[in-house]
Amino acid sequence: MPVLAMAFLSTAVQPWNPSHLDALVDEAAAFNREVGVTGVLLFDGIHFLQYLEGPAAGLDVAFARVQRSPHHMGPQELGRGRPGGRLVPDWPMRWLLADPTQLRRVVNADWSDDATADGGRPSAGEAIGLLQAYLKPFVSPPNRT
Template sequence: MPLRAIVYVSQARAELSLAELDGLMADATAFNRMAGVTGVLMFDGACFLQYLEGPADGLDSVYARVVNARRHHGLRQLASARVQARWFPRWTMASRQIDAQALAAIVDAPWEGLSLEPALAGHGFERLLYTWMGGGGELEPAAVSLGS
């Protein structure tokens, strides 16, 4: 079954609480697991950046929930493409707090696909992976909770 991936950025609702963030993570983890979707979520306190991957039907279900969620607005899709394999196979929803400048550097980079081809060096997906790995080369370090 072919895999697809989607990356988007959105603005958090101004009055979003830590308890709501914790609830969002718990709900998303359970739903993503049932849909067969994995990925990561970065949050700078004001913006979300999320990478999701999985089978087309599962990804469509998860992304529909994302689009209709009330905890954020101004959703902008950065990339959507087929992927050869999962980049984050163990996590139905991993999260990390990220510096606003680092998030902006990822979002503002060119987005032309979801691969690490040499021709795409410096593009958004490469920056997303590098930021997630922290330069250590490990794609799936221990997740850090966004909320409490």
């Protein structure tokens, strides 16, 4: 089954603290395990960037759940595509505090599946690459035995 991915941006409904995020992410992780989705939530104190990956049906139900959430407003899909593999295969969901400048850089990348690097904007491959570089310190390398 091919892995699909999507990213979206939304604005937090304030106030937020780590315990709120932990509880929200625990609920999302339990749901995502059931539908075969993995992902990460980057939070800069105002905005959420959520990246989800998994089978198409799993992404659809996970995103529908996200759209109904009262914890944020205005979820805007940045793009969908086929990443070639999972970036966060061991994370049904995890949140990371994000530097606002880095988050903006990832958000402003071109997430469209058939993007090119015209006009100085990163292509979809570069958008995934920016996210992958951001996550690298947190993701365990694959076990090569």
